[in-house]
Amino acid sequence: MKKLLKLAGIAMILVGLTSCGEDDKKPSEKKTQVKAVTQDASADSVEEDTGAWFMAQTEKAPVMSVSASSELVETKFAGKFLYSPANILDGDFNNTWCESVDGDGIGETITVEFSEPVSFDEIQLVNGFAAKDSWEINNRIKVLEISQVAGEHIQCKEYTLEDGIKDWQSIKFEHAQTAQTIKFKIVDVYKGTQYEDTCLDDVRLLYRGKVIPFVGVEKIKQIQEEISRNMLNSDFDVKFKSLFKPAYNPEGQKCLILKAEDGSGTYITAAGEGSSFKVTGMYDCVVLSDCSVNKVSSYIDDKNTAEQISQEASALGTLVFVRDDFASKSYELGNCKIYVKARVSYVDTVTSRLIRLDGDNVIINGVNHVVIPAESACVKFIA
Numbered sequence: 001m002k003k004l005l006k007l008a009g010i011a012m013i014l015v016g017l018t019s020c021g022e023d024d025k026k027p028s029e030k031k032t033q034v035k036a037v038t039q040d041a042s043a044d045s046v047e048e049d050t051g052a053w054f055m056a057q058t059e060k061a062p063v064m065s066v067s068a069s070s071e072l073v074e075t076k077f078a079g080k081f082l083y084s085p086a087n088i089l090d091g092d093f094n095n096t097w098c099e100s101v102d103g104d105g106i107g108e109t110i111t112v113e114f115s116e117p118v119s120f121d122e123i124q125l126v127n128g129f130a131a132k133d134s135w136e137i138n139n140r141i142k143v144l145e146i147s148q149v150a151g152e153h154i155q156c157k158e159y160t161l162e163d164g165i166k167d168w169q170s171i172k173f174e175h176a177q178t179a180q181t182i183k184f185k186i187v188d189v190y191k192g193t194q195y196e197d198t199c200l201d202d203v204r205l206l207y208r209g210k211v212i213p214f215v216g217v218e219k220i221k222q223i224q225e226e227i228s229r230n231m232l233n234s235d236f237d238v239k240f241k242s243l244f245k246p247a248y249n250p251e252g253q254k255c256l257i258l259k260a261e262d263g264s265g266t267y268i269t270a271a272g273e274g275s276s277f278k279v280t281g282m283y284d285c286v287v288l289s290d291c292s293v294n295k296v297s298s299y300i301d302d303k304n305t306a307e308q309i310s311q312e313a314s315a316l317g318t319l320v321f322v323r324d325d326f327a328s329k330s331y332e333l334g335n336c337k338i339y340v341k342a343r344v345s346y347v348d349t350v351t352s353r354l355i356r357l358d359g360d361n362v363i364i365n366g367v368n369h370v371v372i373p374a375e376s377a378c379v380k381f382i383a
Contacts, residue, residue: 034124034170037159052152056117056178058207062215063089064115065365067339067352069108072100072197085110088203089217093130093166096199104139104189105198111183113351117150118205119178120212123171126201128190130166139198143187146171147347148179154345163190168204176207181349223354223366236336239357241277244270247374253280257320257377258362258369259287265372266364267322267379268338279331279338282353287372288319295319299382313378320372320379
């Protein structure tokens with residue numbers, strides 16, 4: 001498998017279709033045999049922090065995003081062959097995630113983010129690319145680091161996977177684990193006979209022997225299919241940056257105000273010009289055309305403050321209440337996405353928000369938003 005396109009930095013979910021270098025695959029049978037995975041208990045490779053643990057629901061795993069530090073797209077076939085991180089959640093052994101950096105992909109990561117925490121006591125995974133004729137020729141993961149984060153609860157350990165298994169392998173936990181993000185990191189590999197691309201085929205979560213269904217995976221893949229094609233030849237970067245305008249707000253910084261049909265929205269801030277342009281914040285917001293005192297009072301308790309904001313907003317025409325979650329995060333603009341980076345204790349997490357431009361509208365994770373002129377908006381931050 002030739003690395004025809006390197007997606008530098010962190011790439012996001014595309015739609016995986018077939019084997020790395022294999023054109024015609026038939027679905028593989030799903031076997032019930034599950035092999036155990038060995039935990040690496042060496043002092044240098046095991047880190048654990050089980051503080052602030054809590055038990056969450058176990059009925060579903062609602063997927064919000066899937067992000068990878070790199071992924072392979074084969075340009076020779078005009079993007080027909082895609083190896084996106086979303087493939088590890090679809091239960092189909094005939095597509096896979098494949099990293100795209102030079103060498104064996106040591107240190108490359110893939111992160112699954114849920115919209116709410118989920119608890120589980122077992123992770124099962126299919127190593128390598130289990131499709132016909134693709135498993136042996138590509139690298140498989142030998143040592144895998146798995147980090148689970150939910151609020152202040154963190155666990156990070158390394159596991160040694162067995163080789164020669166084209167089916168589910170099991171990592172069982174003595175106690176239930178709770179996670180809102182799960183990060184998988186390649187630490188070591190089993191070498192492929194032909195290519196140095198390292199693949200991870202599938203992952204699933206279980207609780208008391210029952211598979212916890214992933215929710216929203218197909219929607220994410222459908223959204224990303226069009227975006228993935230655009231990644232091969234896109235002027236997204238230039239168009240998206242042009243949407244940011246100076247706003248009437250205390251900081252006077254550039255921003256992009258987006259309103260969904262239900263009145264909710266997204267407020268994105270940025271700084272710099274040209275190559276120094278960077279996204280500095282991304283927040284949930286409410287966009288109001290009704291700037292009356294009564295409306296403002298539903299968000300602001302102090303009467304005098306509400307009256308002042310009402311007058312200020314009425315003069316401009318639109319009021320934007322931005323909800324600041326006060327979390328320490330950093331942001332990076334990628335090709336058709338914004339990466340959200342956070343660090344909890346010693347664990348770094350990277351999630352992403354898919355962006356697609358459609359005329360004057362901006363679509364975030366599949367939700368359509370109209371652009372609100374920044375110069376006509378009064379922006380106020382609330383807790």
